[in-house]
Amino acid sequence: MGRLSVDLCGIELDNPVIPASGTFGYGWEFAELYDINILGTFSFKGTTRKPRFGNPTPRIADCPAGMLNAVGLQNPGVDRVIDTELMKLKTVFHKPVMANVSGFSVAEYAEVSAKLDAQPQVGWLEVNISCPNVHGGGMSFGTDPEQAAAVVRAVKAVTTKPVIIKLTPNVTDIVTIAKACEQAGADGISLINTLLGMRIDLKTRKPVLANVTGGLSGPAVFPVALRMVWQVAHAVKIPVVGMGGISCAEDVLEMLTAGAAAVEVGAANLVDPLACKKIIEALPEAMDRYGIRNLRELRGA
Amino acid sequence: MNDVIFTVAAQKRLTDNVYEIRLTGDTSAITRPGQFVNLKLDGLFLRRPLSVCDLEGDALTLIYKVVGRGTALLSGMMPGQTIPVLTGLGNGYDTALSGDRPLLIGGGVGVPPLYLLAKRLRAEGKTVSAVLGFNTAAEIFYEEQFRALDSTVAVTTADGSYGIRGFVTDALPEDYTHVYTCGPEPMLRAVYRKITTGGSFSFEKRMGCGFGACMGCTCKTIAGYRRICKEGPVLEKEEILWED
Numbered sequence: 001m002g003r004l005s006v007d008l009c010g011i012e013l014d015n016p017v018i019p020a021s022g023t024f025g026y027g028w029e030f031a032e033l034y035d036i037n038i039l040g041t042f043s044f045k046g047t048t049r050k051p052r053f054g055n056p057t058p059r060i061a062d063c064p065a066g067m068l069n070a071v072g073l074q075n076p077g078v079d080r081v082i083d084t085e086l087m088k089l090k091t092v093f094h095k096p097v098m099a100n101v102s103g104f105s106v107a108e109y110a111e112v113s114a115k116l117d118a119q120p121q122v123g124w125l126e127v128n129i130s131c132p133n134v135h136g137g138g139m140s141f142g143t144d145p146e147q148a149a150a151v152v153r154a155v156k157a158v159t160t161k162p163v164i165i166k167l168t169p170n171v172t173d174i175v176t177i178a179k180a181c182e183q184a185g186a187d188g189i190s191l192i193n194t195l196l197g198m199r200i201d202l203k204t205r206k207p208v209l210a211n212v213t214g215g216l217s218g219p220a221v222f223p224v225a226l227r228m229v230w231q232v233a234h235a236v237k238i239p240v241v242g243m244g245g246i247s248c249a250e251d252v253l254e255m256l257t258a259g260a261a262a263v264e265v266g267a268a269n270l271v272d273p274l275a276c277k278k279i280i281e282a283l284p285e286a287m288d289r290y291g292i293r294n295l296r297e298l299r300g301a
Numbered sequence: 302m303n304d305v306i307f308t309v310a311a312q313k314r315l316t317d318n319v320y321e322i323r324l325t326g327d328t329s330a331i332t333r334p335g336q337f338v339n340l341k342l343d344g345l346f347l348r349r350p351l352s353v354c355d356l357e358g359d360a361l362t363l364i365y366k367v368v369g370r371g372t373a374l375l376s377g378m379m380p381g382q383t384i385p386v387l388t389g390l391g392n393g394y395d396t397a398l399s400g401d402r403p404l405l406i407g408g409g410v411g412v413p414p415l416y417l418l419a420k421r422l423r424a425e426g427k428t429v430s431a432v433l434g435f436n437t438a439a440e441i442f443y444e445e446q447f448r449a450l451d452s453t454v455a456v457t458t459a460d461g462s463y464g465i466r467g468f469v470t471d472a473l474p475e476d477y478t479h480v481y482t483c484g485p486e487p488m489l490r491a492v493y494r495k496i497t498t499g500g501s502f503s504f505e506k507r508m509g510c511g512f513g514a515c516m517g518c519t520c521k522t523i524a525g526y527r528r529i530c531k532e533g534p535v536l537e538k539e540e541i542l543w544e545d
Contacts, residue, residue: 022515029513029531033302045516053519053526058507060517062347062371069509074516074526218346270510271341271348273387274304 003294004283006040008262009162009187009239011096011123013040016252016295017280020243020266021046021100021126021166022071026085030269031092034277040262043098043126044085047116049108051077055133056210061199066218066245067267068197070211072133073102078112086121096123098164101155102131109141110154117159126241127155130168130193132215139193142168145180152184164188164241169221169228170196178232189232190241190264192225218267221245226258233259249279249286256298302512303330303388307361309378315442318367319410320376325359326386333393334418335483335503335535338363339511341385342374348387349375350511350530352483352503354413355420361388364413364442390511391534394418394501396425398537400478405431405452406469406492408484412443414503418481423450431455432472434488438463470495480538490543500538504529520544 004015019030021043030036054074061068075081089097099116103109109127116122129142129151141147148165155163165181167174169192178189194215199208207213225244233240242260246252247268255263268275283295292298307326315321331338331353338361339348349371355362365372378384396418403422405415412433422429429452435441436459447454455472456464465472469484470491480500482492489502506529509517513531520527522540527533 023510025514025516033304053521054516057518057520060347060507060509060515062345065346067347067509069515069517071516074519267346270515271346272304273302273510273512273514 003287004280006262006295008241009124009164011162013262015040015280015283016256016262017276018042018098018241018262018264019269019276020264021128022069023266023269026081027089027093030273033273036093037095038280039095039276041095041098041123043100043264044081045075046073046100046102046128046131047075047078047081047112048073048102048104049078049112051075051080058208058210059214061208061214063197063199063216063218064220066216066220067270068199068209068214068216069194070133070209070214072211073131078115082115082119086119090121097121098124098126100126100128100166102128104134106150106154109151110158113155114158117161122161124162124164124188125155125159126164126166126190127151128166128193130166132168132170132194132196132213133211139168139170142177143171145176148177149180149184152181152186156185162187164190166193167191168193169224169244174228175231175235178236182236182238186238188239188241188261189236190243191232192221192228192244195221195224217245219245219247222251226254229255229260230258246279247275249282252279252283253286253290253292253298256295259299261299302390303327305386305388307384307386309380309382309384310360311380312376312378315364316440319364319440319442320367321354321362321364322375322378324361324363324384324386326361328356328359328361328388330389331356331361332389333395334421335394335414336389336391337511337534339387339390340375342371344374345371347509348511350390350508352414354416356417364410366410387511391530392532394481394503394535396421398479398499398501399427399481402428402430402476402478404474404477404480405429406434406473406480406482406484407431408434408469408488409436409440411482411484411488411503414483415481416443416446419447419450419452423452429453430474430477432457432469434469434484436460493538493541493543501535502538502541503534504536505534
């Protein structure tokens with residue numbers, strides 16, 4: 001085991017850096033630029049039963065130290081993902097990949113999970129019950145402990161792979177939701193999805209986003225994410241994947257110190273496609289600076 | 302796609318709010334006219350995409366209109382300052398579609414990508430006509446540069462203060478083999494309705510990443526969903542699906 005390696009639900013990662021779903025496509029665009037096998041793994045674009053266009057455009061807005069997105073789960077649907085994207089991915093990525101599952105009903109979560117569970121390339125299922133940009137699904141499951149637990153049970157029933165539940169920060173008490181997921185059998189928790197926000201164009205006096213609201217990500221949300229990771233990691237026994245505004249090696253070390261077993265990097269990839277590579281390469285020196293021999297010793301500090 | 306540090310070589314004001322910036326750096330990833338670059342400016346989170354106007358060795362020319370914080374910041378940059386740039390983004394125009402007598406139609410800040418295209422088409426020995434549309438005489442730029450390429454140039458102004466009064470569609474020549482166009486969407490729609498040949502249309506959309514990762518700029522086409530930053534910005538006439 002290298003000094004950067006960590007364990008995530010029984011699977012060893014060479015390092016804790018995981019590009020977050022929705023910021024890394026199905027890996028292909030980044031594989032043109034660097035060998036993506038240097039990553040711990042990556043979480044691919046949120047996948048639903050049927051193909052989705054997502055929300056009308058504009059669905060991106062710039063913000064101080066971050067961005068809003070209201071993409072709304074554009075994806076080619078689970079069957080195309082398996083037939084096309086995962087086949088392509090095989091040629092450039094040789095590690096277990098994290099499959100990100102989205103849905104609009106408990107049955108859809110289970111159906112998509114079952115299909116992705118059958119793919120040997122898939123190491124973990126990350127179940128997104130926290131998308132703020134869709135109606136009648138997504139976040140509505142992640143804001144209610146009973147509904148969240150129902151999704152967890154339905155997915156657990158169709159897979160033997162570790163199930164990580166991705167939570168929304170747009171709740172009164174995230175610990176209650178996390179505990180409900182743990183009790184329902186989740187193998188891990190990832191957080192935070194984006195914070196609900198909006199912007200107005202003063203020239204038109206209308207919202208910048210066609211969807212009116214969108215999810216805020218980027219360095220602006222890092223302290224909020226870190227606080228929530230800390231709260232959840234101290235309340236559950238299952239591993240926590242910390243994300244939200246991570247943009248450098250020091251941010252990774254803070255997240256792990258707050259109790260995360262691994263981290264996801266999102267918006268940073270969209271500004272600098274080499275962000276994850278740079279973070280991984282900067283980790284050993286940053287660890288030296290703070291007297292950290294290996295990353296496993298940090299957890300739960 | 303390439304991640305390159307460019308140095309500002311010169312900055313010139315072309316009109317009241319349109320600037321030309323010349324940058325020096327590795328341009329090798331730019332393979333076609335109509336591609337764009339994405340600039341990381343200090344103090345802004347997302348990059349700002351701009352189409353390539355001209356390219357000569359290490360020298361890259363961009364033209365932009367100051368419309369918001371990003372372009373305002375860019376207009377304040379001085380020679381010697383550096384900008385991280387992702388280069389060679391998007392599909393660009395395919396000169397193989399041009400035929401002998403291509404027609405280039407640009408509106409306002411949609412004109413710049415047509416300049417490199419015109420240069421390339423002239424280098425291929427094509428007879429190039431250009432129709433450049435502006436609101437008013439004071440907003441005109443690059444007319445002389447297009448004329449210097451030995452192409453036929455018509456300029457329109459909406460208020461009639463210079464050239465032909467009206468829109469670009471009021472000044473189309475009789476005879477052309479293919480249309481290349483870039484400009485505001487109402488202009489693109491008008492061109493689409495009027496032309497009698499095939500056409501390559503360059504679109505603008507608000508982008509997140511600019512290289513196909515975030516799905517922020519997707520549009521619907523007859524052939525399915527297209528990311529304007531990756532499978533675009535140029536769409537062929539046959540595949541365009543206008544949304545209302």
